[in-house]
Amino acid sequence: MLPSADILANGALWSVATIAAYLVARALYRRVHHWALSPLIVAPAILVAAALATQVGYAPYIAGTHWLMLALGPATVAFALPIYEHRATIRRLWPVLLVGVVVGSGIAMLSAWGLALAFGLSDSLRLSLLPRSMSMPFALIVAEDVGGVPDLTAVFVVLTAVVGVAVGEILLKWLPLTSSLARGSLFGMGAHGAGVAKANEIGGEEGSIAGLVMVLSGVVNVLAAPLIVLLIR
Amino acid sequence: MNRISAFHRNSRVAQVALLAAVWFVGNLISRGLGLPFPGAIVGLGLMLALLLSGWVKPTAVRRGAKFLIGEMLLFFVPAVLAVLDHAEWLSITGLKLFAAVLLGTLMVMLGTAIAVDLSYRWWVRHAAVR
Numbered sequence: 001m002l003p004s005a006d007i008l009a010n011g012a013l014w015s016v017a018t019i020a021a022y023l024v025a026r027a028l029y030r031r032v033h034h035w036a037l038s039p040l041i042v043a044p045a046i047l048v049a050a051a052l053a054t055q056v057g058y059a060p061y062i063a064g065t066h067w068l069m070l071a072l073g074p075a076t077v078a079f080a081l082p083i084y085e086h087r088a089t090i091r092r093l094w095p096v097l098l099v100g101v102v103v104g105s106g107i108a109m110l111s112a113w114g115l116a117l118a119f120g121l122s123d124s125l126r127l128s129l130l131p132r133s134m135s136m137p138f139a140l141i142v143a144e145d146v147g148g149v150p151d152l153t154a155v156f157v158v159l160t161a162v163v164g165v166a167v168g169e170i171l172l173k174w175l176p177l178t179s180s181l182a183r184g185s186l187f188g189m190g191a192h193g194a195g196v197a198k199a200n201e202i203g204g205e206e207g208s209i210a211g212l213v214m215v216l217s218g219v220v221n222v223l224a225a226p227l228i229v230l231l232i233r
Numbered sequence: 234m235n236r237i238s239a240f241h242r243n244s245r246v247a248q249v250a251l252l253a254a255v256w257f258v259g260n261l262i263s264r265g266l267g268l269p270f271p272g273a274i275v276g277l278g279l280m281l282a283l284l285l286s287g288w289v290k291p292t293a294v295r296r297g298a299k300f301l302i303g304e305m306l307l308f309f310v311p312a313v314l315a316v317l318d319h320a321e322w323l324s325i326t327g328l329k330l331f332a333a334v335l336l337g338t339l340m341v342m343l344g345t346a347i348a349v350d351l352s353y354r355w356w357v358r359h360a361a362v363r
Contacts, residue, residue, distance in 0.1 A: 080280035154312035
């Protein structure tokens with residue numbers, strides 16, 4: 001069945017609105033550098049307001065804008081570049097990085113599982129919460145693998161990023177961390193993309209480590225997902 | 234040949250196209266071999282192999298990669314609108330979800346930072362002393 005002209009026009013309209021909301025949010029954050037005005041919050045907020053105002057639900061919205069998400073595939077491939085560029089660091093510090101990624105990912109999944117059970121959240125919410133500490137493209141892959149709802153995971157990943165930057169900043173003030181490696185891992189593991197940006201503000205080394213830990217944990221989790229599925233079934 | 238590579242080095246569009254082509258090949262491999270990983274991850278491994286082998290120079294993908302990673306929010310923001318279907322999150326469920334994310338993230342950050350700090354001190358004492 002071919003999509004009708006109406007659906008195509010609707011898709012084009014919401015695609016333009018999405019790109020516009022993103023550009024506005026990005027421009028605003030460049031002017032007013034405050035966490036509450038992060039594009040992670042502002043871009044979805046603009047679109048939610050527009051959707052509510054025009055009484056458009058998620059189904060017609062995502063039908064028209066889903067094509068934008070295709071770019072997450074090539075973006076995942078692009079993560080090969082930071083791994084390549086930091087290959088010397090990986091070769092040198094791989095035991096430490098491995099500890100960070102394994103401990104961090106383990107706590108991420110166990111805490112999501114345990115807290116969801118403790119709060120009596122539904123099965124689908126619990127499974128969708130599991131990959132919330134990963135960078136978005138990896139999280140969406142793992143959500144699908146473990147039987148969560150990728151769209152819900154997307155919301156939790158964004159929430160984790162926003163919350164994580166604030167929590168990380170507080171933790172950094174009173175945790176006696178001696179190495180830039182630990183400071184970078186904290187942000188890369190706990191708040192993925194937004195954490196990497198924050199770590200870069202603290203220092204160049206922290207930023208590179210955060211980026212590396214984020215990418216490595218994403219890859220490790222996606223590769224481990226088939227095993228995780230066996231464990232939770 | 235040189236002119237083509239100079240064009241490619243400066244063209245973000247051509248670099249994004251190259252990364253997309255690797256993604257596409259990754260998808261073919263993933264499906265063809267019935268791997269339990271999606272094409273994007275196979276593509277990431279393939280791209281890494283191309284870089285490590287020297288077949289693709291880092292300058293041939295750097296601009297494209299920076300663009301795709303830097304503007305990633307645009308590519309996933311549509312999925313975040315899933316909140317539209319969850320008006321029930323305006324109730325106690327939303328608070329629980331927020332608490333789960335907040336407490337979980339606190340644990341992840343504490344655990345990761347402490348584990349890395351301790352293992353780094355260990356590494357400095359053992360591996361680095363040579």
